[in-house]
Amino acid sequence: STLFGVKGQSISDPTEIQSFLDNFNSQAQAVFYKQSEVSWTYYTNITDYNQKLMLDEQLMSAKFSQEAYRNATRFNLTVMTQEDRRLFIKIMDIGTAAQTNETKLAYLNKVQSDMETIYSTAKVTMPSGQRLPLDPDLTQLMATSRNYDELLAAWLGWRAESGGKMKNLYAEYVEYNNEAVKILGHADTGAYWRSWYDTPTFEDDVRALFDQLRPLYEQLHAYARRKLKQIYGNDKFPSSGHIPAHLLGNMWAQQWSSLIDELTPYKGKPTLDVTDEMVRQNYTAIRIFQTADDFFKSLGMIPMPDTFWDKSLLEKPQDGREVVCHASAWDFYNGRDFRIKQCTVITAEDLETAHHEMGHIEYFLQYKDQPVSFRDGANPGFHEAVGDVISLSVQTPEHMHSIGLIPTVSNDTESDINFLMSMALQKIAFLPFGYLIDQWRWSVFRGETTPEKYNEEWWNLRCRYQGISSPVPLTSSDFDPGAKYHIPAGVPYIRYFVSFVIQFQFHKALCDEANYRGPLHRCDIYNSKPAGTLLSNMLKLGSSKPWPEAMNLLTRQRKMDAQPLMDYFKPLLEYLRQENGNDYGWHPICPTDPTEIQEFLDNYSS
Numbered sequence: 001s002t003l004f005g006v007k008g009q010s011i012s013d014p015t016e017i018q019s020f021l022d023n024f025n026s027q028a029q030a031v032f033y034k035q036s037e038v039s040w041t042y043y044t045n046i047t048d049y050n051q052k053l054m055l056d057e058q059l060m061s062a063k064f065s066q067e068a069y070r071n072a073t074r075f076n077l078t079v080m081t082q083e084d085r086r087l088f089i090k091i092m093d094i095g096t097a098a099q100t101n102e103t104k105l106a107y108l109n110k111v112q113s114d115m116e117t118i119y120s121t122a123k124v125t126m127p128s129g130q131r132l133p134l135d136p137d138l139t140q141l142m143a144t145s146r147n148y149d150e151l152l153a154a155w156l157g158w159r160a161e162s163g164g165k166m167k168n169l170y171a172e173y174v175e176y177n178n179e180a181v182k183i184l185g186h187a188d189t190g191a192y193w194r195s196w197y198d199t200p201t202f203e204d205d206v207r208a209l210f211d212q213l214r215p216l217y218e219q220l221h222a223y224a225r226r227k228l229k230q231i232y233g234n235d236k237f238p239s240s241g242h243i244p245a246h247l248l249g250n251m252w253a254q255q256w257s258s259l260i261d262e263l264t265p266y267k268g269k270p271t272l273d274v275t276d277e278m279v280r281q282n283y284t285a286i287r288i289f290q291t292a293d294d295f296f297k298s299l300g301m302i303p304m305p306d307t308f309w310d311k312s313l314l315e316k317p318q319d320g321r322e323v324v325c326h327a328s329a330w331d332f333y334n335g336r337d338f339r340i341k342q343c344t345v346i347t348a349e350d351l352e353t354a355h356h357e358m359g360h361i362e363y364f365l366q367y368k369d370q371p372v373s374f375r376d377g378a379n380p381g382f383h384e385a386v387g388d389v390i391s392l393s394v395q396t397p398e399h400m401h402s403i404g405l406i407p408t409v410s411n412d413t414e415s416d417i418n419f420l421m422s423m424a425l426q427k428i429a430f431l432p433f434g435y436l437i438d439q440w441r442w443s444v445f446r447g448e449t450t451p452e453k454y455n456e457e458w459w460n461l462r463c464r465y466q467g468i469s470s471p472v473p474l475t476s477s478d479f480d481p482g483a484k485y486h487i488p489a490g491v492p493y494i495r496y497f498v499s500f501v502i503q504f505q506f507h508k509a510l511c512d513e514a515n516y517r518g519p520l521h522r523c524d525i526y527n528s529k530p531a532g533t534l535l536s537n538m539l540k541l542g543s544s545k546p547w548p549e550a551m552n553l554l555t556r557q558r559k560m561d562a563q564p565l566m567d568y569f570k571p572l573l574e575y576l577r578q579e580n581g582n583d584y585g586w587h588p589i590c591p592t593d594p595t596e597i598q599e600f601l602d603n604y605s606s
């Protein structure tokens, strides 16, 4: 059977249009609920049996989507209201479910799930003989160890046990994914993913934003490199200016917050890392999520429902079950069941993650009465920004003091710079990483980067944009992209880069609505009902309107704009420029052995 039904006469009757939409909406809720339940069972108990149930269910819901597509194409879209036309377009956007060859679709889903299982069950045998999983052990080690060789062992082990085990699978995933989305008319999977932003200049827009923000990152990179050289010795750093990838306190060098003690500009001030205080106060996972829930309630927004507290999985099970520990927020599409799955540990980072995940749940709650096809973010970046916006208020010294996690608030200039540094290690450090992941994937989906070039191109981008390099020579069997969850899991990533820009636009708009007058980085909208109402009204739209309209409702303008982010960090940029002088930047090409690169630099610099 093909996807395209027999081209009958196109239906224009409004009653028939409405009954099709009503039927679809009730059937889709039942199908999506079942798929969520079966997936949840697998993600919270990884077994072959649960994987099979999930894969079977994915084929069932693909058939439902194909049928809905066939029926939808029988209607005349030109006579509809704008809203109905938008619904039909979304009903027909069925992604890889367009693959009517069931063998191919089953294989694609199996390969995807097998890669995610390899990632989620990988363990590294350390020199001590211990077998460590990523969550929480290797994450903790990367954050707390300052031993070059120990960090290298964890970093090499992780890439070997995760990415190293899935290179061929990935090549097949790319081929089968592209074949499926081409049936819908998309050029390739990257084009399909970008279509969700409904902006013809989207790729240029994000490149322009990244170029605008590079100077902030270059200054932060230079500062971190200088401090890390003091810790590990100059000889550990290539003359090309890159920072070895395993020294940034994070397995992917994507956020550097765990280096806050070494990177705090002015020592002797109260620490901003609240982890120790959370442990001292016997914080539990539940209390972390109650803290986040309390913030949404203070804004007059929707509290977490009872089913959330009953059915979420907020800690790694201790009963031997294998679970997908990578945090996630789930909409069960029945308007009542919303859950978070997080292997929570008692750290400042997981307090932040809890707010991020709860931001997804709040969005689900706000748009739960929309038709199913509108139960989505205005664009994927919006969904990623909600929780982070709240977290920008939570992380202010004022708010951390008000919830008893830091003893005093000192807002002298030096403390202010210390605070901005802690936020930059989380937000500025992330920008090139958030940008480059899908630069790599889009080039792979387009066929510009072929399997034998996967790893080389990955490191080209890591060296060029992130200014970090592999601490060891690359071999053709390596597949470092597979060491990052979203690649094996097939989860797009540019949404996070978009979020890290727009969340500062949202923060500024909500601070204005809360009648806050001071510098943006010290704004805390806690208890502001006007801010909560403004945010809720935007979230209620879901994806029922083009995202510039949602942006306009919240920020009174329709574009992505890096200015609020740059204004937020302006005082820090001045400090860093002073500190760094001319000692900033790196060679765009990855270092090879020191002599070769030195020769290159001699020519390059002359």
Ligand SMILES: CC(=O)N[C@@H](CC(=O)O)C(=O)NC[C@H](CC1(C(=O)N[C@@H](Cc2ccc(O)cc2)C(=O)O)CCCC1)C(=O)O
Binding pocket: 254, 326, 327, 328, 329, 330, 331, 352, 353, 356, 357, 360, 383, 384, 388, 496
């Ligand atoms: C059913 C389902 O899958 N639902 C989706 C949500 C939806 O689509 O509705 C979902 O839950 N996705 C999981 C993903 C998890 C996290 C993530 O992967 N973060 C990025 C980047 C980043 C890092 C720091 C930060 O502060 C913000 C972002 C990373 O860790 O690299 C892990 C930690 C935070 C968020 C998420 O919540 O986005």
Ligand SMILES: [Zn+2]
Binding pocket: 356, 357, 360, 383, 384
């Ligand atoms: Zn998210």
